[in-house]
Amino acid sequence: xTGAGETxxxxxxxxxxxxxxxxxxxxxxIIENHRADCDALLAALxxxxxxxxxxxxxxxxxxxxxxxxxxxxxxxxxxxxxxxxVAVDPTSPFTGGxxxxxxxxxxxxxLDPGIFIRSxxxxxxxxxxxxxxxxxxxVLDAYGFDRVLIETVGVGQSELDIARTAxxxxxxxxxxxxxxxxxxxxxxxxxxxxxVVNKADRPGADRLRQELELMLGLRLGLVYKNVPSHHxxxxxxxxPARAARRAAAEPADAGGRWTPPVLAAVAxxxxxxxxxxxxxxxxxxxxGRSGALRVRRRQRLRERVVDAAERRVRSRLWENGAMxxxxxxxxDALEAGALTPLAVAEALLARSAARxxxxxTERSPxxxxx
Amino acid sequence: xTGAGETxxxxxxxxxxxxxxxxxxxxxxIIENHRADCDALLAALxxxxxxxxxxxxxxxxxxxxxxxxxxxxxxxxxxxxxxxxVAVDPTSPFTGGxxxxxxxxxxxxxLDPGIFIRSxxxxxxxxxxxxxxxxxxxVLDAYGFDRVLIETVGVGQSELDIARTAxxxxxxxxxxxxxxxxxxxxxxxxxxxxxVVNKADRPGADRLRQELELMLGLRLGLVYKNVPSHHxxxxxxxxPARAARRAAAEPADAGGRWTPPVLAAVAxxxxxxxxxxxxxxxxxxxxGRSGALRVRRRQRLRERVVDAAERRVRSRLWENGAMxxxxxxxxDALEAGALTPLAVAEALLARSAARxxxxxTERSPxxxxx
Numbered sequence: 001x002t003g004a005g006e007t008x009x010x011x012x013x014x015x016x017x018x019x020x021x022x023x024x025x026x027x028x029x030i031i032e033n034h035r036a037d038c039d040a041l042l043a044a045l046x047x048x049x050x051x052x053x054x055x056x057x058x059x060x061x062x063x064x065x066x067x068x069x070x071x072x073x074x075x076x077x078x079x080x081x082x083x084x085x086v087a088v089d090p091t092s093p094f095t096g097g098x099x100x101x102x103x104x105x106x107x108x109x110x111l112d113p114g115i116f117i118r119s120x121x122x123x124x125x126x127x128x129x130x131x132x133x134x135x136x137x138x139v140l141d142a143y144g145f146d147r148v149l150i151e152t153v154g155v156g157q158s159e160l161d162i163a164r165t166a167x168x169x170x171x172x173x174x175x176x177x178x179x180x181x182x183x184x185x186x187x188x189x190x191x192x193x194x195x196v197v198n199k200a201d202r203p204g205a206d207r208l209r210q211e212l213e214l215m216l217g218l219r220l221g222l223v224y225k226n227v228p229s230h231h232x233x234x235x236x237x238x239x240p241a242r243a244a245r246r247a248a249a250e251p252a253d254a255g256g257r258w259t260p261p262v263l264a265a266v267a268x269x270x271x272x273x274x275x276x277x278x279x280x281x282x283x284x285x286x287x288g289r290s291g292a293l294r295v296r297r298r299q300r301l302r303e304r305v306v307d308a309a310e311r312r313v314r315s316r317l318w319e320n321g322a323m324x325x326x327x328x329x330x331x332d333a334l335e336a337g338a339l340t341p342l343a344v345a346e347a348l349l350a351r352s353a354a355r356x357x358x359x360x361t362e363r364s365p366x367x368x369x370x
Numbered sequence: 371x372t373g374a375g376e377t378x379x380x381x382x383x384x385x386x387x388x389x390x391x392x393x394x395x396x397x398x399x400i401i402e403n404h405r406a407d408c409d410a411l412l413a414a415l416x417x418x419x420x421x422x423x424x425x426x427x428x429x430x431x432x433x434x435x436x437x438x439x440x441x442x443x444x445x446x447x448x449x450x451x452x453x454x455x456v457a458v459d460p461t462s463p464f465t466g467g468x469x470x471x472x473x474x475x476x477x478x479x480x481l482d483p484g485i486f487i488r489s490x491x492x493x494x495x496x497x498x499x500x501x502x503x504x505x506x507x508x509v510l511d512a513y514g515f516d517r518v519l520i521e522t523v524g525v526g527q528s529e530l531d532i533a534r535t536a537x538x539x540x541x542x543x544x545x546x547x548x549x550x551x552x553x554x555x556x557x558x559x560x561x562x563x564x565x566v567v568n569k570a571d572r573p574g575a576d577r578l579r580q581e582l583e584l585m586l587g588l589r590l591g592l593v594y595k596n597v598p599s600h601h602x603x604x605x606x607x608x609x610p611a612r613a614a615r616r617a618a619a620e621p622a623d624a625g626g627r628w629t630p631p632v633l634a635a636v637a638x639x640x641x642x643x644x645x646x647x648x649x650x651x652x653x654x655x656x657x658g659r660s661g662a663l664r665v666r667r668r669q670r671l672r673e674r675v676v677d678a679a680e681r682r683v684r685s686r687l688w689e690n691g692a693m694x695x696x697x698x699x700x701x702d703a704l705e706a707g708a709l710t711p712l713a714v715a716e717a718l719l720a721r722s723a724a725r726x727x728x729x730x731t732e733r734s735p736x737x738x739x740x
Binding site for chain 2: 039040046050060061297298302304305307308310313314328330331334337340342344345346349
């Protein structure tokens, strides 16, 4: 993006700290491409973390998440706040997946120097989309943005994992999403701190709000009777164990637990955005008051360590291609059934360990920062 | 599922080989729960792999994937073939996410002893949904099913990864999915060997077919002119590098590359299912003739080794909880910014290595199969 040649990490960090946009773009590229120095970069930025509020916006394709994100960003800008946006939705206008009209609207927002938008390429399992997204949010936080918005499409498990990296998760639904969305709600219920019924001027919006409120009432243990059967929906969370763990881990406020409000909005016209911004402030206040913010952020720290450790272990295994080459040489025997994948994996680990033991006497522990 | 107590792995394998349904269910549970003996189980089943044809069915929520899968299974049954189904769609009727009527229809199919249906719980990133699904398909293959169907919702990256574990990937779309689906097509184009326009009796079906055929023509390098602009769609694959790698890795047939056909179906009535079954046979013939089947299956073997190796490395790291406990003790310093996640990760790896070196003198290499 900068067009400049390679700079050293200390130079990059210095330019980043001086808030040079080119350094920001470069730092994000290092993260996204999992370059060798990404761990060292994250370590250098670590002391600068924790100032930004992170808001996740999740929902099905076509729910208007990007438009809502834009409106929210514009609203925050009018309060003098700066906003960094990470979009990991392959169907998002930010990532080029949308119609031209949407893209033009996005670009108008992108011209504001107080807003920075980065779309993440979706990556394979090895890259770890949730980890990369959290790290990109870290970079935006360290750079000094007041708000960091993370936009994800909320269908797959990895997308739900991404949403959990935010301080506050907003789930956006639309009336016309219909039955297919109906069945997605259980998964989204796990992560929602706030619901937005977008395109609230369309038919079915009131019914969707009522349904969501019923579901929330149920989650809170309210009585579920005298309810027309067509309003009864399946409430099982996708992963009940995780939902329970999360509920148990988060302290109740003095005034009790947080009840996710159900807001109506028409993102295209800006209707409902002020109420959304207020609700986000209220949720952040709750997080601070109740101690839940600390719980969530400590969980993020825990995950950072786990990711860094596992990434290091993996890169040790596959670095320099020797193990890949050896693996290729075993494919014929695997194909013939003469060897099992487990046997090959164990032989591979033994070879790797031997190689590491050999090379560890030759190199310094800081070699990986080259 | 069986209600029986713990059996040893050799007993389980013996019962599995004798085709006892309880052993099948148990084997799948071991895989799904990532139990300690899952690697050993997969190793025991490895020589039995490769007989089944694996067909992936992917598409957006509400496209009718499950109904299509059922119809296809019934069609194969009428040819005397047995069918194993793995559903990893949280919105699938197989996983309980659907309306009651759908579930009842599913149960009718499930009563046929020649059909076995297993719905996978969606798992976190650590579990590895794509790996678990491939392993479940391995188990069904080893058990002796002639066809293995893998149903996934095609939105997130992990779902696309799952689809790549099949020999043949069917992408199901519906006319009324509208713009949001429009923007998903690029991702689905990467993996489709066959398109099905389902609910083809509804308005817009012909237009969707034409659009898909245009996209395919473009992919094949046909000229894209004299096309009304509303028919021009964004064709960039989600991950061009991967799409190119895959195209390069797969040999062309004597008669050229495979051109994904676009079929019409009304799964609810069974219309179009015979044509789909024939197209699947034709694709499998092509895979065999061109050598592409071997390329795809070798790629699966490679991934099995990588998964087994990385899983082993991870489980060594976290087994017995000692490292988790130590990590908890570092959280305060991390939170204060006195330590970085990378520094904690490296200290953790050093501790783990020391612990392993210590214990490796005390235990035999086969301990993990306990």
